[in-house]
Amino acid sequence: MRLTLILATLLGGIGLLVSACGSGGEEADGDVSTGTVRTERADREASIMQQEQGAEQPGDTGVEGGVIDFGHREGLPFTRNVVGDPEAPVLIIEYSDFQ
Amino acid sequence: MEELIHSGIARYEYRHFIIFGSASQFAAMATECAGDQGAWWEFHDAYLIDARARSFTRAGALELARDEGLDVAQFTQCIDNEEHRDRILQMQQQAIADGARGTPTFLINGRMAARSLDGIIEQVHDAAEAVENQEGG
Numbered sequence: 001m002r003l004t005l006i007l008a009t010l011l012g013g014i015g016l017l018v019s020a021c022g023s024g025g026e027e028a029d030g031d032v033s034t035g036t037v038r039t040e041r042a043d044r045e046a047s048i049m050q051q052e053q054g055a056e057q058p059g060d061t062g063v064e065g066g067v068i069d070f071g072h073r074e075g076l077p078f079t080r081n082v083v084g085d086p087e088a089p090v091l092i093i094e095y096s097d098f099q
Numbered sequence: 100m101e102e103l104i105h106s107g108i109a110r111y112e113y114r115h116f117i118i119f120g121s122a123s124q125f126a127a128m129a130t131e132c133a134g135d136q137g138a139w140w141e142f143h144d145a146y147l148i149d150a151r152a153r154s155f156t157r158a159g160a161l162e163l164a165r166d167e168g169l170d171v172a173q174f175t176q177c178i179d180n181e182e183h184r185d186r187i188l189q190m191q192q193q194a195i196a197d198g199a200r201g202t203p204t205f206l207i208n209g210r211m212a213a214r215s216l217d218g219i220i221e222q223v224h225d226a227a228e229a230v231e232n233q234e235g236g
Contacts, residue, residue: 064137071144072101080134081143084110089230090223092100092109093206095116095194098126098146099155 100219108227113143115187116194116202122155124187129160129174131183136169 065079076083103109115127126146133142142163145152151159157178164174177183194204198211205212205219208226212219 064134064139066137068140070141073104073140076104078140080139081114082110082112083140084104085107086110088104088107088110090103090109090208090226091206092103092111092212092219092223093114093197094111094203095114095190095197095199095206096203097116097118097123098130099119099123 100216100223103220103223109223114190114194116199116204117187117191118202125157125160125178126152126155127187128181128183129163129178131186132174132177133164133167133169135177135182136174138164138167138169141167 065077068074068076068078068083073083077085079086100109100111104111115123115130117123117127129152130139130142130146133139142152145163149163151162153159160178161171161175164171197206197209198204207219207222208230210222210226212222
């Protein structure tokens, strides 16, 4: 009876290990710690969610920005297609075509 | 309108609303690819006034990219792979959802703006005042 329990525990442990490595796929490469795998996956999912949420708001998706150093917008902060103080109370959106 | 932005009352966002077909689509794509390298506004302005950009050709866009000191290989890959196609499509869909039926269409804090510059300026001031009142009370 006791031997059966030990065997069952061992088999269960092996099963869990196989399962962790198998389901982790490439994420488990180099690190079989399921905690780490879960963290990496959560980070990736959070990153994808952020991208998806960003995509719903076209103006907020870009990470490229700075301060405009030419023309009539000189000195204004910009992030991609948005220019002006990010804290400004009013947002003017222009929908336009270059032609 | 620039004064409103410089004074910190308003910020301005340009969104593509393609109504003139593939040349416009290409220009939007090139601008977004330039935006990856921090040159979104340079391309935006060029597409409004620069003859090379206004040829709406790949060669014109590449020449502009070179002049702006962009990584041309990265820029070329971006436009050839249409990397911002979805982003532009999304703006297009949002424009329609927001009620845009032609260009230019302005929204001020989500509300359709007047067609005249004076009207827009007045609406911006009204919107700023509304926000101020909301925060104050």
